Amino acid sequence: MRTKDENKVKAIKQAVIELCDTIGLANMTTAKVAKEAGVSPATIYLYYQDKTDLLSRLYEEVKDDLHRGLAGAITAAGDDVTAQLRAMLQFSVDRAREFPKESHFVSTLWTSQELLDDAAKASGNTAPGPLLTLYQRLQADDKIVDAPIPVLAAFASVPTLILQTADDDAASLTQAIDLVVKALMK
Structure with a gap:
């Protein structure tokens, strides 16, 4: 089982916050998040089930x-x-x-x-x-x-x-x- 790479999780979080600010949530896709975070799109799915899970967990955390x-x-x-x-x-x-x-x-x-x-x-x-x-x-x-x-x-x-x-x-x-x-x- 893979261990959680905290640097990648942090990069994903910062990417979501930045994209929310610049392009809004309606235009945000996991592919755009991955590109902004500098990770593979598959990496997001190691930590989050889907876009709803991603936004929900980050909402609670932030x-x-x-x-x-x-x-x-x-x-x-x-x-x-x-x-x-x-x-x-x-x-x-x-x-x-x-x-x-x-x-x-x-x-x-x-x-x-x-x-x-x-x-x-x-x-x-x-x-x-x-x-x-x-x-x-x-x-x-x-x-x-x-x-x-x-x-x-x-x-x-x-x-x-x-x-x-x-x-x-x-x-x-x-x-x-x-x-x-x-x-x-x-």
Whole structure:
């Protein structure tokens, strides 16, 4: 049995993120990924079943990478759920600034769920972690509107979507965070 070549897996991941940014997911094929990664098309199938599996596993991995450090940001905000919400939104904007292509990749797949398998779709709303815990706290807080997690997640995505589609204007992003928080308050 072959061992996993981490360099090839990393090259495939970077190729997918780069191609998502330059040509989009609709135009991305495994052949284009292989060429961009500098591997044989057959190599992709050593690690992934098909394009859906490739996108789904990378979506989960990149999303987890982007959330690394989120628990600390939420904890540093104290016990107030509104302060934690603001901290999470600011953390997301900061990570999107630091990793714009990765953020774009996750956002693109989050809004194109038909390209993901059921496990990847579920990971966005049910995977244990600081984000799910915060969403559950928001749902339980009587100061916050009663909304399901996908609705909370959609509102929470607004500041990073603004960052991806407009100039990186700190005042506008602060205003977007304020508007999200106000929209979720009763």
